[in-house]
Amino acid sequence: MITDLRLLLGPGKAHILTIYVAWTLLYGVLSGVAAALLVPVIVDLASGDWDAIDTHLLTLAIVTVAAGIVRYVQTMRGSAAALETLSSTHQRLGDHLVSLPLGWFDADRTGRLTRVATDGTMMITGIFAHLLAPLVISVAAPATVTIALFWYDWRLGLATALSIPVLAFAFRFAAASVARGEARNHAADVEAGTRVIEFGQKQRVLRAFGRSIHGYQPLEDAIEAQRRTRRRTLGQAVVGLSVSGLAVQLAVTALMLAGVWLVLDGSVSPVVAVALIALAFRFAGPLADVSEYAGAIRIAGNDLHRLTDVLREQGMPEPEESSSLSEPGLIELDNVTFGYEPQTPVLRDFSLTVPPGSVTALVGPSGSGKTTVIRLISRFWDTQRGAVRVGGADVRDLRTEDLTRQLALVFQDVYLFDDTLAANIRLGRPEATDAQFVEAARLAGVDEIVARLPNGWDTRVGEGGVALSGGERQRVSIARALLKRAPIVLLDEATAALDPENERYLQRSIRQLAQHSTVLLIAHRLSNVVDADQIVVVEDGRAVEAGTHQSLIAADGSYARLWHARSSGQGWRLA
Numbered sequence: 001m002i003t004d005l006r007l008l009l010g011p012g013k014a015h016i017l018t019i020y021v022a023w024t025l026l027y028g029v030l031s032g033v034a035a036a037l038l039v040p041v042i043v044d045l046a047s048g049d050w051d052a053i054d055t056h057l058l059t060l061a062i063v064t065v066a067a068g069i070v071r072y073v074q075t076m077r078g079s080a081a082a083l084e085t086l087s088s089t090h091q092r093l094g095d096h097l098v099s100l101p102l103g104w105f106d107a108d109r110t111g112r113l114t115r116v117a118t119d120g121t122m123m124i125t126g127i128f129a130h131l132l133a134p135l136v137i138s139v140a141a142p143a144t145v146t147i148a149l150f151w152y153d154w155r156l157g158l159a160t161a162l163s164i165p166v167l168a169f170a171f172r173f174a175a176a177s178v179a180r181g182e183a184r185n186h187a188a189d190v191e192a193g194t195r196v197i198e199f200g201q202k203q204r205v206l207r208a209f210g211r212s213i214h215g216y217q218p219l220e221d222a223i224e225a226q227r228r229t230r231r232r233t234l235g236q237a238v239v240g241l242s243v244s245g246l247a248v249q250l251a252v253t254a255l256m257l258a259g260v261w262l263v264l265d266g267s268v269s270p271v272v273a274v275a276l277i278a279l280a281f282r283f284a285g286p287l288a289d290v291s292e293y294a295g296a297i298r299i300a301g302n303d304l305h306r307l308t309d310v311l312r313e314q315g316m317p318e319p320e321e322s323s324s325l326s327e328p329g330l331i332e333l334d335n336v337t338f339g340y341e342p343q344t345p346v347l348r349d350f351s352l353t354v355p356p357g358s359v360t361a362l363v364g365p366s367g368s369g370k371t372t373v374i375r376l377i378s379r380f381w382d383t384q385r386g387a388v389r390v391g392g393a394d395v396r397d398l399r400t401e402d403l404t405r406q407l408a409l410v411f412q413d414v415y416l417f418d419d420t421l422a423a424n425i426r427l428g429r430p431e432a433t434d435a436q437f438v439e440a441a442r443l444a445g446v447d448e449i450v451a452r453l454p455n456g457w458d459t460r461v462g463e464g465g466v467a468l469s470g471g472e473r474q475r476v477s478i479a480r481a482l483l484k485r486a487p488i489v490l491l492d493e494a495t496a497a498l499d500p501e502n503e504r505y506l507q508r509s510i511r512q513l514a515q516h517s518t519v520l521l522i523a524h525r526l527s528n529v530v531d532a533d534q535i536v537v538v539e540d541g542r543a544v545e546a547g548t549h550q551s552l553i554a555a556d557g558s559y560a561r562l563w564h565a566r567s568s569g570q571g572w573r574l575a
């Protein structure tokens with residue numbers, strides 16, 4: 001856990017944690033010394049040695065005051081360390097997330113990240129406030145007491161020292177069973193949470209099929225599994241905690257027996273034996289706490305570990321400085337092989353050249369790899385073999401901000417921020433003038449949508465843009481791209497919601513975009529394909545044909561077959 005906390009603090013700040021632990025250790029040692037000083041005070045009282053009792057009481061007072069001061073400093077250091085760790089964690093997490101390949105953010109990982117980020121950061125404050133200090137003190141104070149027992153009587157010291165491995169074993173057992181259970185609980189909670197979200201999101205489909213919550217088996221199964229897991233975890237945790245509690249009681253009993261034996265043996269007086277047994281109790285008390293804290297610490301450790309796992313995820317390597325662009329607007333894929341799972345390639349030896357300022361349409365059957373091409377150009381993933389070049393530079397030699405400056409992306413599943421319509425378009429280029437903004441919106445047909453909305457440009461579009469239809473969302477996204485005026489536009493034409501009106505706007509926008517940019521589009525509509533400067537047919541991860549509509553028809557290959565199927569009215573769709 002300390003390693004995880006140091007990682008979260010980041011380089012150059014780890015000393016904050018070391019200093020805090022050092023102050024906590026010092027406090028633990030001083031509490032142990034204060035407890036050990038009770039023995040000579042009791043012995044002095046019994047023997048009536050008033051001179052010695054003054055000295056011992058004075059020492060006890062000094063140690064107690066010192067412990068109070070150390071406690072104050074330690075607490076202050078603790079809250080400072082907690083705040084520092086918390087802000088470092090947010091900072092480091094944010095910095096790291098932007099370096100991860102966009103492909104990393106699938107729905108599953110994003111769900112887990114949300115949970116990890118909230119649980120993990122809350123846990124950090126909890127660790128400093130309730131766990132780390134008690135644990136360190138619970139170890140430091142008994143260790144000091146053990147040394148003191150050695151000092152007073154080596155046999156009692158030895159008996160105490162011998163009980164430590166037994167206790168450590170029992171505590172580890174308890175902590176491990178709690179942590180194992182917690183890991184299982186966590187997995188079951190995540191599964192149930194994911195199913196609940198899914199259940200919410202799939203309401204339309206479920207209702208279309210007349211299903212209620214009772215008919216949605218995955219959710220029911222997840223809830224049942226969660227219940228079973230929690231019951232099993234509870235049972236195991238109780239066993240673990242009982243074993244460690246029993247071990248502490250046995251250790252205390254053994255120490256009492258050792259004390260009695262010393263009295264019977266005549267080695268120590270009954271008064272000293274009582275004082276030493278009292279001290280032995282001081283040894284056992286904090287240790288009993290350890291068994292409780294150890295489980296909580298393991299749970300916290302698991303949360304922290306999940307957080308630092310995110311920081312350990314491999315980011316995409318970035319150059320210190322971007323290579324210069326020899327030919328802005330040019331896109332090249334050079335013998336690219338890529339698979340989401342490396343052993344199952346989705347693109348194989350895929351080559352493509354899109355000249356600057358041209359319009360290229362990718363067509364091909366569903367699942368052939370067209371979207372993957374666009375993702376690789378945007379460097380959501382890196383290729384396994386071959387190179388992707390933008391503007392003549394390998395995308396791996398460009399810094400993310402320089403690559404994104406070259407690209408405007410219009411995807412099928414357009415995500416809009418829960419902000420006004422105007423703000424969502426302005427994202428394309430915040431510094432654009434009002435005239436440029438209005439022109440982009442007009443070309444993409446967003447002004448038509450605005451006219452229908454109750455608050456016009458100031459209408460909030462809801463999370464993800466739920467207040468708009470799929471086609472309308474894509475129009476907003478195209479307006480963003482028009483406003484951005486990037487050298488390259490990558491456009492995945494929406495398959496759904498493209499009514500004739502949307503299609504007209506899309507065509508007009510593409511013509512406009514082509515005036516300033518290279519356009520690479522995944523085309524599903526004939527009109528956008530026929531007009532393209534180049535059509536590339538993708539089949540099973542390969543570019544099997546490339547040319548203009550006329551030349552490909554003349555070549556009488558895959559494209560011609562698709563075209564004839566369409567022409568003969570078989571419901572042809574290019575992708």
Ligand SMILES: Nc1ncnc2c1ncn2[C@@H]1O[C@H](COP(=O)(O)OP(=O)(O)OP(=O)(O)O)[C@@H](O)[C@H]1O
Nearest residue numbers: 340341346364365366367368369370371372373575
């Ligand atoms: N994130 C992902 N993880 C794993 N496999 C994926 C992922 N995205 C796509 N695939 C798989 O890669 C293959 C190519 O998908 P891709 O989306 O590139 O095809 P496409 O030609 O764009 O299809 P469509 O026209 O239906 O959108 C498919 O088999 C798909 O299942």
